[in-house]
Amino acid sequence: MADYILGIDGGGTGCRAAIADTSGKVLGTGQAGPANIMTDMDTSVVNILAATDAALLAAELPVHAYSRITACLGLAGANVSGVAAQLQQALPFAQSSVVSDGIIALQGAIGDADGVVVILGTGSVYISRSNNAVTMKGGWGFKVSDLGGGARLGQKLIEESLLAYDGIYQRSPLSNALLAHFNDEPHAIVRFAHDARPNDFGQFAPLVFEYAAMNDPLADKILKQSVETIEAALDASMCDDQPVLSLIGGLGALYGPRLSARYQPRLRAPQADALTGAVALAAKLYAQTAQS
Numbered sequence: 001m002a003d004y005i006l007g008i009d010g011g012g013t014g015c016r017a018a019i020a021d022t023s024g025k026v027l028g029t030g031q032a033g034p035a036n037i038m039t040d041m042d043t044s045v046v047n048i049l050a051a052t053d054a055a056l057l058a059a060e061l062p063v064h065a066y067s068r069i070t071a072c073l074g075l076a077g078a079n080v081s082g083v084a085a086q087l088q089q090a091l092p093f094a095q096s097s098v099v100s101d102g103i104i105a106l107q108g109a110i111g112d113a114d115g116v117v118v119i120l121g122t123g124s125v126y127i128s129r130s131n132n133a134v135t136m137k138g139g140w141g142f143k144v145s146d147l148g149g150g151a152r153l154g155q156k157l158i159e160e161s162l163l164a165y166d167g168i169y170q171r172s173p174l175s176n177a178l179l180a181h182f183n184d185e186p187h188a189i190v191r192f193a194h195d196a197r198p199n200d201f202g203q204f205a206p207l208v209f210e211y212a213a214m215n216d217p218l219a220d221k222i223l224k225q226s227v228e229t230i231e232a233a234l235d236a237s238m239c240d241d242q243p244v245l246s247l248i249g250g251l252g253a254l255y256g257p258r259l260s261a262r263y264q265p266r267l268r269a270p271q272a273d274a275l276t277g278a279v280a281l282a283a284k285l286y287a288q289t290a291q292s
Helices: 041-058 085-091 101-110 150-165 172-182 186-195 198-202 205-212 217-237 254-259 273-289
Strands: 004-010 015-021 028-030 069-075 096-100 115-120 124-130 134-138 243-246
Touching: 004 041, 004 101, 004 273, 015 150, 015 273, 028 041, 041 069, 069 085, 069 198, 069 273, 085 096, 096 101, 096 273, 101 115, 101 124, 101 134, 101 273, 115 217, 115 254, 124 205, 124 217, 134 217, 150 172, 150 186, 150 198, 150 205, 150 217, 150 273, 172 186, 172 205, 205 217, 217 254, 243 254
Parallel strands: 004 069, 069 096, 115 243
Antiparallel strands: 004 015, 015 028, 115 124, 124 134
């Protein structure tokens, strides 16, 4: 029987760990580098264990005490077929469950309730729970999905600003600000876009919301299109009997006030973060094992 439970929240920018007693009381936390298991399995394993060791150290527990741990790992890339099972074979814990980072975000945000959680950060994904059945929509990556996410907002801003530079669309204060960032040099924008990753595009998303607060027509246009996409996904994800909607991620709180009246009454602030959700799911896994 394990003595401790472990929650892991891992993605493309970093990995966080929380070690807790079997009641779920957190004893220590740690962090390490990226843990997207679809992108780089070997590095993810190294960083998962490094974050775990940091949490054990913070809790003043023996480092490498893996055989005493029941773990739930919520990781980017775990929704890709076969990847989670591959990782599970490489883990040294007494017992472990590998799930998508969206699952631990759902648990953290709304607990055991039925509802929908939308992660709106660099990308976007919609997670719905109804009668214990969980479904996910979106989250297929920046190049083919993630509408409403920060990367797509930044990409759209650059596209619209180049059209304004060419005189095809009218300039606005927002397009002028974006062009000024590149010294009004379109070739610099092209060079940037050639090698840019989602996070690089996403750096411009806050600018869209900033100028929308000043009624900039371009910012309003971009956000109107994004909200229409978000609500189309909500229409497909949310049933009438799901009373709770929580928007999380770096852009979640910014989008909330822009949703239409039919969704406003369901909006709830998240109860906790994804790492807390991972700990809660690890506690459930431990309890199920103890009863069997």
